[in-house]
Amino acid sequence: MSGNTGSYIASCLFVLLAHVGMLINVFINGDYNSASQVFLLAGCVVALDIGYFVAMLFFKQSSYTIDFLLILILNMSTIFQACFGKVEFDKDTIKHFVTCIVALVACRCGYLLCRNHKWLQQQRKYFYIGIGILMILILTLTGSRAMWISIGSFSLQPSEFIKPLFILACATSITEQQNRHKVLGFYVVYENLALLGLTAAICLLQWWCRDLGSLPTFMGIFVCGFLLRICYPKAKFSKKKLIAAASALLAVAFVGFKFAPAYVQDRLHADIWNDINGNGYQQSQALIGIANGGWFGKGPGHGDLCNVFAHENDIVFATISEEWGLMFALMTIFAILILISIPLITPPRSYYHATMAAGVGAAFTVQMALNIFGSCNLIPFTGVTIPFISSGGSSMMISGFMAGMLVACQSPTMKMPAQHTHSPIHKRRQTA
């Protein structure tokens, strides 16, 4: 730990307090058969809290806030998932708890891999290679109209793994903006062309395998990177460029909606209350659940949405609202928003990390918006997960990794890998 011992201890205590407050609510208000289930849940949550607090001490960082927010949200999600339908520490809860641990490990990996941006910039070809390999895997192993690769009892969603690589590719291209080349009378940056081609390829692939829910997330990352790129190095927007970019985006959206597949058209034009047992079933049940829960919820384990398909991921916001209340559900979302807003409090010191943080923020924000607005019938239902809250191994692991990227932006290493000089500013070496 580097400094701030007082705030570290206070953060530990208050994260524990928040979890204990939730667990007391579960114990007194919850619907359970045996109190041992609640104690088991409490033991696991507190043990993971303390374990992570201790593990963090082995990493010398200048900021730990994102880590504390991550463990707060992950253990909240474990408590939520254990309470859906009935409070029990069953197979599904154990699976979710394990994926939370995987997410924490992925966060550490993300931090260690992304903290040195100069090293990362040297590895940029591997990002493109990695994305290429994942795209080939999707093409060959998932088959058309599918988005999962099944390995025994596990299933992986390879498009999730593309997200952090795509963010890294976006961030790498930002520092190349001064390397312009004149081609056919136009100044172009090769990295931008490569990224544009990559984005088009990803969009076509997502279209092909019908994973249209992830498409806005990729577009969000690209648009965020694009905006930062056209105003590199300072946030000074060119009105002409912005209008052109917005027009292009609207045109793409219009074409997308116009030529969307039939099942997407059904969802776009569905009236959920007239088709309550068909296309509108999940959304209508979600809205009824939110209304039934009110501000303070029906109590942990007392919800009825557990009988609806995908209650633990696609409509998880409504399930939490029903059992814990709309206020608690909104506060959970607020906690995630705080997590992605931390780079605004302590801005990253390099363009690379700033772009990376913006990309992660865009991905999480788009995912949350799609899930929450989709389950509230404000936009068509997409089935995208809320980061850290929805169950799902691939999503949790990648969300954890991307949280690690945010941690890296807060505690970066500013050293060149080849240089080992530690005496600052004494000698001059010139290259004429």
Added chain:
Amino acid sequence: MSSLNLILCAVAAAALDICILVLLYSAYHERSTSNKRWNRITSFMELADNVNVYPLGCDEILIGRHASADIRLPDMSVSRYHAILSVSNGIWTITDMGSTSGILINGTPVRQAQLIPNDIISLGNRRLIFRQRRDINVR
């Protein structure tokens, strides 16, 4: 809904609220640590001319005439993107970005050079001094 349920929900929500507030406060507190760390990385340096002082707040700083440059020098003798300052291991390096008038360090033309305190950097007609940051409390 029973009043107990309501109170417990409110208590759990309040605990979560307080926790988020404490973490936000902690983030602000850690900001000063981060600034100190950054100052060590940059060796407390800054750029200055006769009128302005330019803090070096990022590991790559673009100097030029263009409005989007980090340090903007509105002078026709300075190129739009003239030079870039970068820091690594506490050492600042200036690199020419293909400017028309080039870079002079203490009168010597260079394309890339490591800077030492009190170097005079000439970019076209503009002169900047690379110096140790002055403590505003010291008079």
